[in-house]
Amino acid sequence: MSIEAVGNPGGGFTQPVSQNPLKTRLDVQEALSQLLEPLKGCYSAGHSRLILGSSSKDAYANIAEMEGFSRILWGLVPAIAGGSHEELWELCLQGIRSGTDPGHAEYWGEVRDYDQRLVEMAVFGLAFALVPDRIWQPLSDREKSNLYQWLDQINHHPCHDCNWLFFHVLVNVGFHKTGLPYDAVLLEKNLQRIEDFYLGAGWYSDGVGGHCDYYVPYAFHFYGLVYAELMGDEDSERAQSYRERAAVFARDFVHWFTPDGAAIPYGRSLTYRFAQSAFWSAAAYAGLEGLSPGALKGLVLRNLRWWFQQPIFDRDGVLTVGYAYPNQIMSENYNSPGSVYWSLKTFLILALPEEHPFWLAEELEMTKTETGIGTGxxxxxxxxxxxxxxxxxxxxxxxxxxxxxxxxxxxxxxxxxxxxxxxxxxxxxxxxxxxxxxxxxxxxxxxxxxxxxxxxxxxxxxxxxxxxxxxxxxxxxxxxxxxxxxxxxxxxxxxxxxxxxxxxxxxxxxxxxxxxxxxxxxxxxxxxxxxxxxxxxxxxxxxxxxxxxxxxxxxxxxxxxxxxxxxxxxxxxxxxxxxxxxxxxxxxxxxxxxxxxxxxxxxxxxxxxxxxxxxxxxxxxxxxxxxxxxxxxxxxxxxx
Missing domain, CATH: 2.70.98 (Beta-galactosidase; Chain A, domain 5)
Known part of the structure; x- marks a missing residue:
């Protein structure tokens, strides 16, 4: 059966995100809407896939379309936790029903070892932990079984020995928080293995002997701080360690940013663009001590403003593969048209209520932020x-x-x-x-x-x-x-x-x-x-x-x-x-x-x-x- 996007691809939007002042919580909610609105017409009939690229229908294209679907959730789940974006959530919930149903034409399929779909499962763990009443409770018993069985595949297939281990961790934390069976033994094994990647002074390598790049802030520390916030009472020693390491790392990482919000282009996966500031969002979400809310607010919002002034969208408002402009030459072998929406991890701040100190604080300028966080x-x-x-x-x-x-x-x-x-x-x-x-x-x-x-x-x-x-x-x-x-x-x-x-x-x-x-x-x-x-x-x-x-x-x-x-x-x-x-x-x-x-x-x-x-x-x-x-x-x- 051929699966095509329904409606107008792109869909259009009324106001470009480049005109968003990005000052308040409402502005950031609106920015997420401006990023997501052009995608509404790109969902498949069963809403389980996001069709942004070519119409080829091989297995890799199907996985890429599932990847696009899941990566939207990195922004949408925190927004739902914070009380916004209800309309799109209902569409995505229908996609989850379709994608995890083995009898549906849009079933996401049985995964293999080291499968890309293992990566895309991680955000479901976040959803189980943050909004179980929105992702789990609305499902029928059969739909619950389908979703659990599909996600549980991660407990039976190995992930790559790098930041991927955190994907297994997040899924099982989500299971645990929802009261579902989870693999506690493998969870602990992977958490211990991640310790082997820690180099000291706040830095991880992406696997033993791997590089130190943006995967340190927007993967290792991001997931570590989410884990610390979700599991702080049950695994207090590890949670405290993750917080302390992130605080030390922040003193280095702040030096990567300029006063206008740009950050150093370095390493791979740079098409994830404003995921550069996802670490600062996670620091705010976890209430990291020693980092003032105003400093964090400035780092996140300036980076978003800088990115939204760059020509990174197509004419319909869909994010392109590239860095400061559409550019396939610099992309990775694993990039698909939907990969870029991993950048929505920065919208974790939308899970914070409007009375949170992050939203109430005045944004600090870079010089004050550097003085308050960085050392050098x-x-x-x-x-x-x-x-x-x-x-x-x-x-x-x-x-x-x-x-x-x-x-x-x-x-x-x-x-x-x-x-x-x-x-x-x-x-x-x-x-x-x-x-x-x-x-x-x-x-x-x-x-x-x-x-x-x-x-x-x-x-x-x-x-x-x-x-x-x-x-x-x-x-x-x-x-x-x-x-x-x-x-x-x-x-x-x-x-x-x-x-x-x-x-x-x-x-x-x-x-x-x-x-x-x-x-x-x-x-x-x-x-x-x-x-x-x-x-x-x-x-x-x-x-x-x-x-x-x-x-x-x-x-x-x-x-x-x-x-x-x-x-x-x-x-x-x-x-x-x-x-x-x-x-x-x-x-x-x-x-x-x-x-x-x-x-x-x-x-x-x-x-x-x-x-x-x-x-x-x-x-x-x-x-x-x-x-x-x-x-x-x-x-x-x-x-x-």
Missing amino acids: TRTGTGSMSVQEPAHLVICREEKAGHVAAFNTGHPSTNEHTHTSAKYEKFVYSTAFAFSVPRAEWGLSQGAFDSMLALSEGDHLFRVKRLCKETRIQEHVLYAKWKPWRDVEVQTWIAAGLPWHIRIHRISTGRTLDAAEGGFALGLGSLSSSRAGDGAASASGTFGTSAIYGMLGYDMAELIYPQSNTNLLHPRTVIPTLRAAMDPGTHWLISAVYGDPSGPGTPAIEEPSMEDVKERLGVEILQRQITITTQTGNVIVIPMD
């Missing part, structure tokens, strides 16, 4: 936060509202899409974002911003994918990596804004071409650009990007990457340095500049040693590089 070293132009478990140093430039995450790289890798671009660049910026490759040949296809790309003269470039060794000493990051068995690169980065210094020692057994990319600048309207004399720069609507070769480079050029490679802008320019190297040992040193303030090219000439030392503490004298840290520690790098 103050510098002449902003602040710096060393986040060692994540391999990052976060720099903030107050005047420009610019935040950048300097990155050592990681000791492991994986097969996720564009892993090198998403985890191994030298720096990730709120103002310039990062780029992913379009194809494999040449610099314009590779879009190697904030990377050192190496080639054997065949236009096929290799970049850092994993590291043999990493360390951080204050603002200085170090990594050792091997793009070939007979090529070893040692990289030092003296982090800072708007300038930072990169140093590479390359020991090669083969002839290589090197390309060192600066920040990717959105083209917009360029006011000036130049390349030559060992320096390249471009300045225009979106600021200035420049790179200067201090040692070892042969030439400079402006690379215009192919379209849709950058996460913020469809078209960009990357100031780039080039070098040719014979077998042997070579040193490459560059000064990289990024300022989003608007037109105004900086002086692209050799910074004096005094200027470099003042800004970043770097001196190059007599075949020796000396880096002086903010506390006066000295790092000496012999060049012999």
Whole structure:
């Protein structure tokens, strides 16, 4: 039987969410309505699937449509708990009846090991815990049995050994809260396994040896805080641990956000967009101590405002796959048209009643929020936060509202899409974002911003994918990596804004071409650009990007990457340095500049040693590089 959407796909909406001031609880309720209204005509006849993409009807499409249905619930369930959005809930409840009925044409089916549908079950656990009277009590005995049996499959199929374990936890917590049979043994086993992912200082890795990225705030801590709030009386010790870890993590994570609400684009699954602020919503929901309601309110609402000013919707108001604009190139292998609605987790705050301190508080500005939550070293132009478990140093430039995450790289890798671009660049910026490759040949296809790309003269470039060794000493990051068995690169980065210094020692057994990319600048309207004399720069609507070769480079050029490679802008320019190297040992040193303030090219000439030392503490004298840290520690790098 063919399953098609009923009504007008998209449905349209009366007022775009970009015009929502997002000041009050009513505004946030309205924002959720503005996001959901265009979807009403996209439900299947039995209302159990959300049809947002192609009309293909294979098994994967059916699962993707079920995924879209379930992800809406991350926003809808808290709204129902808070007393709103009743009309759409009745439609979804009918979809639950259809989707869990083995005799219905829209049955969600029998799951397999590591099945995507195991992911989508988690929100049902939240619903069982928050609104059992709305999801469970209205069902007939047969419908209750169908729903329970379908969800109970998660107790008989393994989940991936990462944040997925929390999906099993949430389903069983929901069972427990509703008085249904649940697997207490497997629940405890998974909770204990999650402990193996904890790195300390508030950070988790996404599985043993995994990366530290947004899955820490919008998965591990989000679910942990929900668990702490729901199970605080029954599992008080673990609940307290989750709360304490989240409070510690908050002091780091606050540095990822700019005063206007943008957050650092870094890692995978960035198409979930405003899930970036879901952690702050969970902190408010759990009443996390030490974080003022006004600070949390500002972090959530500014992030939502920033996102709703970006062109992230199609003409019907449906969220697209992409980051700051529709872009399939940066997406993940597991993304479907409905995946993006995982971002609705941020609407957990709608479960809070209108008299809650979160809604009554005045929104705090970012500077006050950072002071109240974050910790970090103050510098002449902003602040710096060393986040060692994540391999990052976060720099903030107050005047420009610019935040950048300097990155050592990681000791492991994986097969996720564009892993090198998403985890191994030298720096990730709120103002310039990062780029992913379009194809494999040449610099314009590779879009190697904030990377050192190496080639054997065949236009096929290799970049850092994993590291043999990493360390951080204050603002200085170090990594050792091997793009070939007979090529070893040692990289030092003296982090800072708007300038930072990169140093590479390359020991090669083969002839290589090197390309060192600066920040990717959105083209917009360029006011000036130049390349030559060992320096390249471009300045225009979106600021200035420049790179200067201090040692070892042969030439400079402006690379215009192919379209849709950058996460913020469809078209960009990357100031780039080039070098040719014979077998042997070579040193490459560059000064990289990024300022989003608007037109105004900086002086692209050799910074004096005094200027470099003042800004970043770097001196190059007599075949020796000396880096002086903010506390006066000295790092000496012999060049012999």
